[in-house]
Amino acid sequence: MKFTESEILEQCAKxxxxxxxxxxxxxxxxxxxxxxxxxxxxxxxxxxxxGVLHGGAMVALAESVGSAASYIFLNAKDFFIRGLEISANHVKSVKEGYVFGRAEIVHKGRTTQLWDIKIRDEEGNLISVVKLSTIALPKSK
Structure with missing residues (x-):
């Protein structure tokens, strides 16, 4: 079953x-x-x-979007998604506005996944580069 963009975003919000x-x-x-x-x-x-964006908040954004992406793209209703490792390089500071984290799959294995997450400001400037590894653990029946 294929979901629409709005249905996926609504599920993420929930x-x-x-x-x-x-x-x-x-x-x-x-x-x-x-x-x-x-x-x-x-x-x-x-x-x-x-007075600038805390690096830990950027990492929280990155792990949130990467883990949600794992859940969505793995059709993980039968799995728990957990972060295994995360590393971040912060390259620019931000004081106000919004930052956007975009998670893209690098490796989509059955058990482990690797995500590339770029955080950018509203003007598209690169703020942080993050690598996230996730694992899909089967839910008990």
Whole structure:
């Protein structure tokens, strides 16, 4: 069964209720054949003490969009998706506006997946490059 973009984004929104994603105001805004995009507002809530976006908030955005993408693209109703490893290189700072995380699959194995996640600002400037490995663990029947 193939879902529409709006149905997928609606499902992602439902998954965010009462989670870190809701706390950070992360929302999913675009999905394609092999990618998922989420956005997060840059406000003092996610700043480090000197007034720029905290690297940990960027990593939370990246893991959120990568894990959601694993769930969507693996049709994971029979699996739990968990992050195995994440690494981030922050290349530019941001003080306000929105940042957008775009997760694209690099390797789609049955058990492990590798995601390339680029975080950009509203002007398309590269803010952070993130690599995320996820694992699909079978749910008990």
């Amino acid at each position: 998954m965010c209720k009462n989670t870190l994603m809701e706390t950070l105001e992360i929302s999913f805004c675009e999905v394609g054949e092999d990618y998922l995009v989420a956005k997060m507002p840059v406000t003092p809530k996610v700043h480090q003490p000197d």
